[in-house]
Amino acid sequence: MTxxxxxxxxxxxxxxxxxxxxxxxxxxxxPDSFSDGGKYTSLDKALTRAREMVTAGAHILDIGxxxxxxxxxxxxxxxxxxxxxxxxxxxxxxxxxxxxxDTVKATVAKEALxxxxxxxxxxxxxEKDPDMVNVAVETGALAVLMHMKGTPxxxxxxxxxxxxxxxxxxxxxxxxxxxxxxxxxxxxxxLDPGIGFGKTVAHNLVLIKExxxxxxxxxxxxxxxxxxxxxxxxxxxxxxKKAAPKDAGTGYGTLAACAASLMNGAHxxxxxxxxxxxxxxxxxxxxxxx
Numbered sequence: 001m002t003x004x005x006x007x008x009x010x011x012x013x014x015x016x017x018x019x020x021x022x023x024x025x026x027x028x029x030x031p032d033s034f035s036d037g038g039k040y041t042s043l044d045k046a047l048t049r050a051r052e053m054v055t056a057g058a059h060i061l062d063i064g065x066x067x068x069x070x071x072x073x074x075x076x077x078x079x080x081x082x083x084x085x086x087x088x089x090x091x092x093x094x095x096x097x098x099x100x101x102d103t104v105k106a107t108v109a110k111e112a113l114x115x116x117x118x119x120x121x122x123x124x125x126x127e128k129d130p131d132m133v134n135v136a137v138e139t140g141a142l143a144v145l146m147h148m149k150g151t152p153x154x155x156x157x158x159x160x161x162x163x164x165x166x167x168x169x170x171x172x173x174x175x176x177x178x179x180x181x182x183x184x185x186x187x188x189x190x191l192d193p194g195i196g197f198g199k200t201v202a203h204n205l206v207l208i209k210e211x212x213x214x215x216x217x218x219x220x221x222x223x224x225x226x227x228x229x230x231x232x233x234x235x236x237x238x239x240x241k242k243a244a245p246k247d248a249g250t251g252y253g254t255l256a257a258c259a260a261s262l263m264n265g266a267h268x269x270x271x272x273x274x275x276x277x278x279x280x281x282x283x284x285x286x287x288x289x290x
Contacts (some may be wrong), residue, residue: 004265008187021262023056025050025271026272047087060098066273148196149197176219193214205230262281
């Protein structure tokens with residue numbers, strides 16, 4: 001299928017989305033993230049990893065200082081600032097690439113944007129902190145609005161839907177209406193249906209399969225299937241062996257989920273393995289544009 005093209009301009013950056021996949025590299029400065037927790041908590045290691053991902057082809061770097069894995073607990077605002085701001089400052093001083101701050105706290109977002117960031121990636125779609133939309137409007141940052149059923153502490157406790165796609169689409173349209181009413185430009189909005197955030201394995205599979213329903217809203221779509229547990233569960237059901245986030249099979253499964261997402265209209269892929277996904281997405285892009 002042909003993916004709708006968008007051009008997003010923010011600060012000194014411009015992203016052309018649609019014909020080619022945009023790759024967002026994940027850089028967690030947390031001790032407890034489900035896949036890379038504890039690996040990049042020092043400034044030197046975080047900066048080295050950032051350079052590796054940019055060299056591998058990342059178009060955006062997403063910096064997070066609070067884990068949102070299932071059953072995780074929130075951290076203090078100061079702790080999140082201490083984990084993220086020095087890293088963002090160091091990257092912004094050395095690498096000319098858009099930086100996204102993965103946070104639900106307006107103060108953290110504001111400080112991150114002042115340090116050199118230009119995108120707010122909020123898993124609560126600007127619901128958690130009422131000041132977040134003001135920060136986005138005042139700074140002109142891009143905003144990623146994500147669907148999540150519940151909170152990280154509760155989202156995987158028997159999530160259920162009467163109409164999976166209908167409920168996700170309705171929620172995200174409501175959040176879009178909210179930020180537009182507050183003065184945000186429609187050209188600064190990206191939608192994320194929230195793979196793994198209050199969804200069962202079956203929900204995640206249907207969400208990828210039916211992603212074209214969300215793209216019909218008329219905004220770029222970000223997908224984050226990287227190393228998620230639904231991939232591990234599908235593989236485990238087939239092989240009879242429990243997979244882990246860093247297993248090779250989980251990596252291959254991530255590539256398959258990314259391919260299906262792109263073929264169904266996704267614009268941005270948020271991933272850990274930037275080099276592999278970049279190479280893989282080039283082939284998918286060639287097929288989509290043939």
